Amino acid sequence: MILFVNARIFDGSGAAPFAGEVLVKDNRVAAVARTEGARLPRDNAMVVDGTGATLMPGMTEAHAHLSWPSSVERFVPGMSLPAEDLLLNTARNARILLDHGFTSAYSAGALGKTIEVSLKAQIDSGGMPGPRLLPSSIEREPPNETAYLAGGSVAEHGKGPDAMRAFIKDCAANGAKIVKFLLSGESALKPGASMQILYTEEEVRAAGEQARESKVWLTGHAHAAQAIKMGLRNGFRVLYHCTYADEEAIAMLIGRRHEIFVAPTLGIVQATLDATPPPQFDMSHMKADAAIVLECQKKLGPILKNAGVRLLPGGDYGFPFNPNGRNARDLELFVRYLGYTPTEALVAATKFGGEIMGMESELGQIKPGYLADLLLVSGDPTQNIAVLQSKENLRAIMKDGRFHKVPGTNG
Numbered sequence: 545m546i547l548f549v550n551a552r553i554f555d556g557s558g559a560a561p562f563a564g565e566v567l568v569k570d571n572r573v574a575a576v577a578r579t580e581g582a583r584l585p586r587d588n589a590m591v592v593d594g595t596g597a598t599l600m601p602g603m604t605e606a607h608a609h610l611s612w613p614s615s616v617e618r619f620v621p622g623m624s625l626p627a628e629d630l631l632l633n634t635a636r637n638a639r640i641l642l643d644h645g646f647t648s649a650y651s652a653g654a655l656g657k658t659i660e661v662s663l664k665a666q667i668d669s670g671g672m673p674g675p676r677l678l679p680s681s682i683e684r685e686p687p688n689e690t691a692y693l694a695g696g697s698v699a700e701h702g703k704g705p706d707a708m709r710a711f712i713k714d715c716a717a718n719g720a721k722i723v724k725f726l727l728s729g730e731s732a733l734k735p736g737a738s739m740q741i742l743y744t745e746e747e748v749r750a751a752g753e754q755a756r757e758s759k760v761w762l763t764g765h766a767h768a769a770q771a772i773k774m775g776l777r778n779g780f781r782v783l784y785h786c787t788y789a790d791e792e793a794i795a796m797l798i799g800r801r802h803e804i805f806v807a808p809t810l811g812i813v814q815a816t817l818d819a820t821p822p823p824q825f826d827m828s829h830m831k832a833d834a835a836i837v838l839e840c841q842k843k844l845g846p847i848l849k850n851a852g853v854r855l856l857p858g859g860d861y862g863f864p865f866n867p868n869g870r871n872a873r874d875l876e877l878f879v880r881y882l883g884y885t886p887t888e889a890l891v892a893a894t895k896f897g898g899e900i901m902g903m904e905s906e907l908g909q910i911k912p913g914y915l916a917d918l919l920l921v922s923g924d925p926t927q928n929i930a931v932l933q934s935k936e937n938l939r940a941i942m943k944d945g946r947f948h949k950v951p952g953t954n955g
């Protein structure tokens with residue numbers, strides 16, 4: 545048993561942090577004492593002193609790309625690595641996310657069909673450090689001349705509803721829990737593409753039907769209003785970006801707020817604006833697009849938040865200028881741009897994180913019976929959300945009742 549004492553407790557619900565104690569037994573929270581001076585039994589417990597720190601639930605990355613190569617530890621100039629390097633690097637990125645306080649990851653696509661399924665098995669059997677992982681397959685885009693991502697062309701896939709069904713069946717048979725489609729394109733990579741719809745209604749309907757049958761969740765990359773609506777009509781559970789949502793798309797998102805999750809994906813946008821590339825690498829088009837996207841998100845975010853749509857941090861980390869490990873910056877960007885208080889951003893990363901993982905009754909909050917995924921953070925993130933961005937501020941990281949980072953071992 546492990547007993548946290550003297551820390552302020554932010555329980556993930558959105559309530560103000562309170563003084564108290566938290567007891568962990570096996571892999572779950574056994575008891576929470578909520579009042580000043582309240583004491584839980586100390587017998588046989590390892591006592592962790594949290595003076596000056598906040599105890600909070602571990603965070604969830606809602607747009608994880610563990611196989612995207614770059615991280616805060618390793619700069620990779622492009623997107624492709626030799627197969628062996630790609631595999632090991634992906635496993636390393638899983639450890640890096642956990643090192644930075646992300647105890648759960650909802651995948652937004654991988655650079656191989658079964659990388660994440662294999663990685664999850666390694667993590668869950670206790671052999672490798674990494675977050676709880678909902679594994680995805682490759683990101684699917686329709687056959688075309690210039691694929692956006694190396695991953696999009698890894699698997700053979702044709703056009704039409706039957707090809708969509710076959711692809712989903714294949715992903716499910718491989719163990720993927722999530723299948724991601726690029727419903728519209730990406731202007732950052734191909735000018736104008738964010739407004740292009742890449743699939744027909746018939747294809748997306750077939751995908752929705754097959755996903756329900758195969759018991760996988762659908763995720764969509766959707767900038768264009770029509771792409772958002774197409775996803776919502778056909779049972780997509782997670783939509784990324786939603787940049788150009790029009791009134792009808794906004795109304796549909798609000799109507800489905802109890803089923804849908806949205807990750808605006810601000811990290812990559814900010815990183816594009818901040819990047820100072822070498823002279824031979826022209827990012828002027830990407831930067832112009834990012835500026836437009838950010839303006840749209842600044843208008844859309846508060847509307848969706850105030851209407852009760854669940855927006856989650858998750859920012860396409862893994863690109864050379866937006867490395868894995870920097871993920872907690874998304875929370876600050878919610879505060880800076882979308883009208884979130886630090887507490888609201890924390891709820892989005894914790895309570896909503898448990899919900900997007902499909903584990904809302906046992907993950908994402910500090911409550912008796914909940915899984916013990918906990919962070920002991922120096923300072924108070926409900927006052928200064930940026931403290932989460934330095935891993936040195938994470939005094940302890942616990943996943944499933946075990947310390948990934950033992951308190952007192954900062955380095």
Ligand SMILES: [Zn+2]
Binds near residue numbers: 609652
């Ligand atoms: Zn992405």
